[in-house]
Amino acid sequence: MEPKNSRREEVLERLEEAGGLRPGATPSVHRSTGIPAADIYGVATFYHLLAEPDIDVRVCQGLSCHLANCKSLLEDFQGMGLEAAYTSCVGRCDLAPAHWRKDGKLATPAPFLGSIGEERVFDLDGGDGERYEALAQALDWGPDRVCQELEASGLQGRGGAGFPAFIKWNAVRGQAETERYIVLNADEGEPGTFKDREVMLRRPHLVIEGLAIAALTLGAQDIYLYIRGEFEDCRQALAGAVATARRRGDLDDSVHWHFVDGHGAYICGEETALLEALEGKRGLPRLKPPFPVEKGFRQKPTLIQNVETIACVPAILRKGGAWFRALGTTEPGTKLYCLSGHVQQPGVYEAPLGTPLSALIAAAGGTVGTLKAFSPGGASSGFLPARQLDIAMDFGSLRDAGTMLGSAGAVLLNDTVDMVEAALVQAVFFEDESCGQCAPCRIGTRSLRRALESYLTQGRSSGALDHVREVAWGMGEASICGLGQTAALPMTSAMKYFPEEFGL
Ligand SMILES: Cc1cc2nc3c(=O)[nH]c(=O)nc-3n(C[C@H](O)[C@H](O)[C@H](O)COP(=O)(O)O)c2cc1C
Numbered sequence: 026m027e028p029k030n031s032r033r034e035e036v037l038e039r040l041e042e043a044g045g046l047r048p049g050a051t052p053s054v055h056r057s058t059g060i061p062a063a064d065i066y067g068v069a070t071f072y073h074l075l076a077e078p079d080i081d082v083r084v085c086q087g088l089s090c091h092l093a094n095c096k097s098l099l100e101d102f103q104g105m106g107l108e109a110a111y112t113s114c115v116g117r118c119d120l121a122p123a124h125w126r127k128d129g130k131l132a133t134p135a136p137f138l139g140s141i142g143e144e145r146v147f148d149l150d151g152g153d154g155e156r157y158e159a160l161a162q163a164l165d166w167g168p169d170r171v172c173q174e175l176e177a178s179g180l181q182g183r184g185g186a187g188f189p190a191f192i193k194w195n196a197v198r199g200q201a202e203t204e205r206y207i208v209l210n211a212d213e214g215e216p217g218t219f220k221d222r223e224v225m226l227r228r229p230h231l232v233i234e235g236l237a238i239a240a241l242t243l244g245a246q247d248i249y250l251y252i253r254g255e256f257e258d259c260r261q262a263l264a265g266a267v268a269t270a271r272r273r274g275d276l277d278d279s280v281h282w283h284f285v286d287g288h289g290a291y292i293c294g295e296e297t298a299l300l301e302a303l304e305g306k307r308g309l310p311r312l313k314p315p316f317p318v319e320k321g322f323r324q325k326p327t328l329i330q331n332v333e334t335i336a337c338v339p340a341i342l343r344k345g346g347a348w349f350r351a352l353g354t355t356e357p358g359t360k361l362y363c364l365s366g367h368v369q370q371p372g373v374y375e376a377p378l379g380t381p382l383s384a385l386i387a388a389a390g391g392t393v394g395t396l397k398a399f400s401p402g403g404a405s406s407g408f409l410p411a412r413q414l415d416i417a418m419d420f421g422s423l424r425d426a427g428t429m430l431g432s433a434g435a436v437l438l439n440d441t442v443d444m445v446e447a448a449l450v451q452a453v454f455f456e457d458e459s460c461g462q463c464a465p466c467r468i469g470t471r472s473l474r475r476a477l478e479s480y481l482t483q484g485r486s487s488g489a490l491d492h493v494r495e496v497a498w499g500m501g502e503a504s505i506c507g508l509g510q511t512a513a514l515p516m517t518s519a520m521k522y523f524p525e526e527f528g529l
């Protein structure tokens with residue numbers, strides 16, 4: 026491990042070593058880093074895993090786990106005398122109701138993997154035997170040709186925004202500054218999403234090779250892998266892949282690999298909040314511009330890429346950009362879709378980008394009960410009614426439908442589900458995970474959650490919801506980052522498609 030750039034960057038690691046926010050931790054980290062104790066306290070309280078270190082078991086209260094009766098699981102753990110509490114999402118929606126133990130012990134069945142179509146990029150159940158031929162190809166081709174191939178592939182970011190990858194690569198290359206960084210966003214925390222987890226566990230070499238290609242192409246010497254704290258097994262798989270590749274001579278020592286743990290803050294999946302966390306601070310999203318490609322980690326040009334995105338790169342170089350582009354139906358490539366909630370076989374499904382949810386559900390053995398609604402791409406995407414099941418699950422089509430593909434974490438709801446309660450579950454999530462930096466989001470998320478609770482407790486009188494549309498508008502217009510900008514969508518979309526449940 027390379028030394029940190031500053032004592033500030035050590036803060037989170039030191040707090041983790043101290044066992045979180047325990048008596049004596051703040052002064053001890055202050056002594057070792059020189060950072061003021063109040064500042065350290067502020068950082069520690071931001072991260073759930075550091076702020077509440079004595080919780081033995083965290084029970085997920087995300088939507089899929091809510092549907093699977095997480096309340097009773099929590100009561101079971103409490104009945105066993107364990108310190109158990111709800112948490113936002115543990116990235117195991119396929120195994121709902123899910124929990125995470127701080128001792129790392131997990132008793133979970135093997136996740137399910139499925140696919141549609143002949144050709145795949147990931148082949149998640151197909152082994153991981155590559156010998157980094159794509160990295161050798163990149164060395165042979167040089168940066169111009171690699172970026173051309175990436176452009177030809179049409180690869181869009183899989184972390185949520187769908188931004189063309191080649192534009193970011195070219196932007197970093199175009200910077201005059203030669204100190205550059207590559208950052209892997211493996212903080213996967215959007216409720217409904219667990220695809221990056223399976224890529225890291227089953228195809229870690231694709232991730233490592235993709236990162237090495239990025240570093241070579243963009244002239245970066247350091248690669249940071251920011252992995253959510255609950256994914257210890259993923260971290261081990263990636264670290265093991267680096268060690269194996271080095272031993273086999275597939276990787277040389279020209280880049281430094283830095284593995285960094287997340288500490289349980291969903292907002293740190295937002296790329297600039299992630300950079301703040303890497304720099305040892307509270308994960309408050311930055312104002313953009315400047316974008317990370319220009320001023321990212323340590324204010325230097327930085328490529329931040331999602332796990333699934335970067336893991337597509339080796340196949341693109343091996344088989345060609347045109348091959349990748351042709352894999353999709355409406356947009357380029359295959360996509361890893363997550364299915365959870367009221368579906369017979371929850372799991373990760375690789376399918377051509379643009380495959381409708383109806384086809385994915387068929388591959389998953391159908392729904393449990395009669396489908397009423399679905400959330401196409403994680404909590405931030407809101408809800409659509411079952412009649413829109415044939416819409417292409419791609420970035421453009423879902424954007425046109427007023428929602429988003431996001432992280433492609435589809436949650437299915439059958440006709441037993443109360444849409445007001447479903448909207449409330451999402452509202453609680455966003456309130457809990459708002460970083461609190463800007464007023465529209467900090468106050469808006471609380472206000473929406475309270476309005477829904479009042480509506481439910483006051484005999485479903487629609488007066489309780491009088492101001493929610495104005496609040497939602499303000500959040501969408503004035504929030505700094507995507508969390509606040511989309512947090513009202515579950516409620517506004519549920520009101521739009523199921524007005525009778527909201528007394529409208
Ligand atoms: C609130 C919020 C949470 C996010 N969480 C994640 C995440 O867990 N993983 C991820 O890759 N991207 C996440 N993103 C998107 C990132 O900000 C960024 O767009 C992405 O890492 C870029 O990589 P990509 O182009 O490969 O998708 C999130 C964005 C927002 C607004």
Ligand code: SF4
Nearest residue numbers: 460462463466506509
């Ligand atoms: S929108 Fe919410 S999460 Fe994003 S910066 Fe503002 S307060 Fe933080």
